[in-house]
Amino acid sequence: MACGVCRREGHSNTKKKPCTLQPHDPVTPEALRKRYLRLLEFEKANIAQDKEDGYKTRRLGLAEHISENIIKNIIQNHLGDPSCTWGCAVGDLYSTKSKVIECKSFTSEGPTSFGPTQPWNVIYFLDARGWLTDALVLWEICLPNTHEIWKNIKVKEGQTKDEQGEEGRRPRINWDGLYPQIQEHCKKVYEGTFEGIFRA
Secondary structure, three states: OEOOOOOOEOOOOOOOOOOOOOOOOOOOHHHHHHHHHHHHHHHHHHHHHHHHHOOOOOOOOOOHHHHHHHHHHHHHHOOOOOOOEEOOOOOOEEEOOOEEEEEEEEOOOOOEEOOOOOOOOEEEEEEEEEHHHOEEEEEEEOOOOOOHHHHOOEOHHHOEHHHHHHOOOOOEEOHHHHHHHHHHHEEEEEEEOOHHHHOO
16 A cells, blocks of 8 residues: 555555655656646647637636646745645645645636635645736745634625635635735745746
């Protein structure tokens, strides 16, 4: 059985003997580049086909394994944290500096959802609304999920994020509704192209 932290076979993680190894991260820059460009090519072909056929289909978003690894590379190369890894047991990313990292990505004006009990120390929002024209923006918010500000975020139906979480629901809110409530704690840490994420 593989360890839940480092993913190595024959290694274990227990309370008495916790795993101290870095999680195994199989996503290299080249692997990410191949998957991203394949998705981009596919979506651009869909848009061209829509024009040819005379009707519009729903646009694809970035798959989690792509958006999370975009964020990982920005953290590594632009924020100077090479310990940031993907494929961890808790959180979307993990680093020895920031600990549990949550990642959110959006390619439209639609809402982002939160798990009722999602834990994080730092959360990142990847604004990928311009990804088809090679424009990415990453926002960093260094507030853990337990902070009062998160609990009191106003979401739909006049409720707070915490109130909906207590009901076992997934609170939903789009970036334009969220940003004004947390802008004092938001830091834009990247604005640029896809290829730019790999360069310091």
